[in-house]
Amino acid sequence: MAAFAHSAPCWVDVQLPDLEAGKRFYGELFGWTFRAGEEVERGGPGVDALSGGKLVAALAAKQDGRMPTAWGIYFATDDIAATVTRIRQAGGQVITDPVRVGSAGVLAQAADPGGAVFGLWQAGDRSGFQKQNEPGSFCWTEVYTRQKDRVDAFYERVFGFRGTDLGAAGMGESGRGESGTREPGTGGPGSTEAGTGEPGTGESETPESEPPESEPPESETPEPETPESGPVESGIGGSGADMPGADFRMWSPAGTEPGPDTAIGGRSVITDAFPAEMPSYFLNYFAVADCDATAETGVHLGGRVSVPPFDIPYGRMAVLHDNQGAEFAVLQPPVSR
Structure with a gap:
């Protein structure tokens, strides 16, 4: 069974106050089905989410109301103990x-120097996603931070990421895959093949702060009514590759030529336009077949849209919150030509 390359995004999960409400929301929004998931130490009940019978995510019931939704x-890591050591050293x-x-497998939770929380997964019987970069599955991730220099150095040291600053690689539309299912700006965080399962059930022990809303863009997207509900400010989510001066860095795994075709995620910057207490x-992102319809369905199901659908060089995207407040983005890839 194929495993994920070291440092590749391999799984996503969500902590929810009401697990059954989450199943109803995502089941209708993405067409997911669910089955009982693994329970990890200190964790609570959770379910695996499947798209077309393939594992794509996990939903878990929060056991501590102070944890963010x-x-x-x-x-992915092939040596979680060594990665944890590097995290502390960095x-x-x-x-x-x-x-x-x-x-x-084995999991751990960590935070970068700017406070953004992420997980580590060392695969045992399960590697992670069985499906990605297709409608109803994960397709991209990016971190938002105020401490870009420290954060860039951190991820490059811990995971061996190689950075490409926006515009440096002539991004344009080069990130489009022939299948039309790639994520913003790259050849796909699934250029390594998916494995056979998920890391656990969604137990993300994160700091006691709610996830921030997206931030206002420099152009193209609607102006926010308040800083708390504005669009993503920069990077793939808010500016695309055509915006001069956008402070965005793509990350490619060690051993690859850095650039849009190998990138597995990115780093953007939270500016002083937002309150200092807004955490990193x-x-x-999840791929969808129809961004506008997905946004409308999300609202119908009790969620809200913080960034209305708009076009970027890699398709059409929006940022939503589910019916319990968890934030995520959706991307409709461009039509193949």
Whole structure:
């Protein structure tokens, strides 16, 4: 069974106050079906989410009301103990030391120097996504931070990422895959093949702060009514590749030629236009067949749209919150030509 390359995004999960309400929301929004998931140490009940019978995510019931209602991202590692050591050495914080999830694998939770939380997954019987870069599945992640220099150095040291600043690679439309299912700006965070399962059930032990809303863009997207409800400010989500001066860095795995075709995620910047207490965070994207219809359905199901659908060089995207407040983005890839 194929495994994810070291440092590749390999799983997402969400902590929800009401698990059944989450199943109804995402089941109708993405067409997901669900089955009972693994329970990890200190975790609660959770379910695997499947798209077309393939594992794509997990939903978990929050056991501590102080924890944020948020989607979390996991990066694959072939040596979780060594990765945890590098996180501490590079100025990050280990929130949850490595814990075994039965025979599925080992997970840990950490935060970068700017405070953005992410997970680690060392595969056992399960590698992660069985499907990605297709409608109803994960397709991209990006971190928002105020401490870009420290954060860039951190991820490059911990995961060996190689950075490409926006515009430096002549991004244009080069990130489009022939299948039309690639994520913003790259050849896909699934250029390594998906494995056979998920890391656990969604137990993301994150700091006690709610996920921030998206931030206002420099152009093209609607102006926010308030800083708390504005669109993503920069990077793929808010500016695309055609915006001069956007402060966005794409990350490619070690051993690859950095650029749009190999990037697996990105880093954007939270500016002083937003309150200093707004924490750093990861925004995770899901591919959809119709961005506008998905946004409308999300509202119908009790969610809200913080960034209305708009076009970027990599398709059409929007940022939503589910019916319990968890933030995520959706991307409709461009039509193949």
